[in-house]
Amino acid sequence: xxxxxxxxxxxxxxxxxxxxxxxxxxxxxxxxxxxxxxxxxxxxxxxxxxxxxxxxxxxxxxxxxxxxxxxxxxxxxxxxxxxxxxxxxxxxxxxxxxxxxxxxxxxxxxxxxxxxxxxxxxxxxxxxxxxxxxxxxxxxxxxxxxxxxxxxxxxxxxxxxxxxxxxxxxxxxxxxxxxxxxxxxxxxxxxxxxxxxxxxxxxxxxxxxxxxxxxxxxxxxxxxxxxxxxxxx
Amino acid sequence: xxxxxxxxxxxxxxxxxxxxxxxxxxxxxxxxxxxxxxxxxxxxxxxxxxxxxxxxxxxxxxxxxxxxxxxxxxxxxxxxxxxxxxxxxxxxxxxxxxxxxxxxxxxxxxxxxxxxxxxxxxxxxxxxxxxxxxxxxxxxxxxxxxxxxxxxxxxxxxxxxxxxxxxxxxxxxxxxxxxxxxxxxxxxxxxxxxxxxxxxxxxxxxxxxxxxxxxxxxxxxxxxxxxxxxxxx
Numbered sequence: 001x002x003x004x005x006x007x008x009x010x011x012x013x014x015x016x017x018x019x020x021x022x023x024x025x026x027x028x029x030x031x032x033x034x035x036x037x038x039x040x041x042x043x044x045x046x047x048x049x050x051x052x053x054x055x056x057x058x059x060x061x062x063x064x065x066x067x068x069x070x071x072x073x074x075x076x077x078x079x080x081x082x083x084x085x086x087x088x089x090x091x092x093x094x095x096x097x098x099x100x101x102x103x104x105x106x107x108x109x110x111x112x113x114x115x116x117x118x119x120x121x122x123x124x125x126x127x128x129x130x131x132x133x134x135x136x137x138x139x140x141x142x143x144x145x146x147x148x149x150x151x152x153x154x155x156x157x158x159x160x161x162x163x164x165x166x167x168x169x170x171x172x173x174x175x176x177x178x179x180x181x182x183x184x185x186x187x188x189x190x191x192x193x194x195x196x197x198x199x200x201x202x203x204x205x206x207x208x209x210x211x212x213x214x215x216x217x218x219x220x221x222x223x224x225x226x227x228x229x230x231x232x233x
Numbered sequence: 234x235x236x237x238x239x240x241x242x243x244x245x246x247x248x249x250x251x252x253x254x255x256x257x258x259x260x261x262x263x264x265x266x267x268x269x270x271x272x273x274x275x276x277x278x279x280x281x282x283x284x285x286x287x288x289x290x291x292x293x294x295x296x297x298x299x300x301x302x303x304x305x306x307x308x309x310x311x312x313x314x315x316x317x318x319x320x321x322x323x324x325x326x327x328x329x330x331x332x333x334x335x336x337x338x339x340x341x342x343x344x345x346x347x348x349x350x351x352x353x354x355x356x357x358x359x360x361x362x363x364x365x366x367x368x369x370x371x372x373x374x375x376x377x378x379x380x381x382x383x384x385x386x387x388x389x390x391x392x393x394x395x396x397x398x399x400x401x402x403x404x405x406x407x408x409x410x411x412x413x414x415x416x417x418x419x420x421x422x423x424x425x426x427x428x429x430x431x432x433x434x435x436x437x438x439x440x441x442x443x444x445x446x447x448x449x450x451x452x453x454x455x456x457x458x459x460x461x462x463x464x465x466x
Binding site: 063071073084085088089091094095114117118119121124125127128129131132133134135136138139141142143145149152153156159160163186187188189224227228 | 296304306317318321322324327328347350351352354357358360361362364365366367368369371372374375376378382385386389392393396419420421422457460461
């Protein structure tokens with residue numbers, strides 16, 4: 001093992017509480033791998049239970065919908081760890097992981113990883129804190145997504161109105177007459193208040209502007225992106 | 234302490250690997266509380282870092298959107314644990330917790346809980362497996378919610394078509410002529426395939442039926458529920 005490899009686990013946050021000698025010994029138990037950008041490191045259907053430390057580069061954790069649409073859960077950069085769920089509970093992989101950019105990882109078997117957690121309570125607590133963070137971030141995302149429905153339908157209704165609208169030379173869509181909030185609300189099954197809030201948000205983001213005689217969509221592309229972001233299958 | 238209380242932590246799955254004597258000693262360090270149905274046990278804004286064991290009854294973990302809409306994250310029944318995230322990372326509570334039904338809990342300070350995790354690797358690993366499960370369930374939910382957008386917009390479009398449709402004596406809405414999939418797709422910014430799939434799903438659920446001359450919505454109320462389920466604010 002080169003001197004570089006001997007010290008390679010030094011940057012792994014999870015192992016901060018270990019001595020350099022302990023990290024070096026652990027490094028010797030790992031298998032080292034290099035991946036090109038876009039290469040798959042964990043295939044969701046694989047039955048490997050290894051844990052991976054990101055030595056250099058970065059990886060993206062993704063899940064796939066039935067139709068194959070990719071949903072990025074997290075990016076993990078050098079110093080981070082991934083693949084720990086299957087190592088902990090022995091269940092199948094919950095997500096796929098691919099390299100984004102040239103990436104070097106150190107793979108540790110699940111048995112070895114569990115031994116480290118048993119023997120080093122500080123490492124175990126660091127991992128629990130990391131898992132707690134993932135749970136908090138997921139909760140926030142679930143909250144966002146749960147309240148997205150009505151917003152998304154208002155955006156889609158506005159986009160539909162753009163199609164029938166006059167388009168100016170600058171590419172602005174002039175919707176005339178100005179749509180009545182309660183009409184939009186009725187079409188997409190929400191409240192007038194929600195429509196007003198969504199239009200205010202769009203106006204703050206510079207996507208729409210209210211003129212005397214028209215609602216002007218200044219950036220039809222961004223509106224389309226907003227709709228399709230949660231497009232589903 | 235009564236004999237009952239002395240043995241009360243025996244049912245807590247997380248503490249399975251401890252001896253009865255160890256559980257009894259831990260039970261003595263807890264504060265015991267009873268809550269009526271609907272009573273708040275953890276307020277999201279509180280700065281307590283206690284961990285709670287559910288001795289009897291059950292609790293619901295909820296997060297709130299800005300508009301106050303409640304989103305249930307999880308129900309935890311007797312034998313379970315909650316409040317561990319704040320104990321682990323010292324950050325504010327991520328959610329509120331309320332009793333559903335008469336509930337008895339044992340509260341342990343964060344310091345005591347962290348001591349248990351350090352001294353008992355099996356308890357630490359059991360907690361890590363529990364956190365891993367929460368992360369897996371959250372990931373599945375994020376996937377569901379992320380693919381919900383287009384389905385929801387198709388439902389909303391169909392509901393809008395019902396309003397203009399003839400309503401039969403049985404309360405069925407007869408949409409005539411049968412809407413063209415690509416028209417719906419264009420209105421709600423999705424693909425023809427998605428519209429076809431959503432209509433098939435609705436037909437399988439007995440919500441719509443295709444007649445020779447009309448698309449019949451047999452259950453307008455259920456369609457409205459589907460739209461409003463993800464209504465947001």
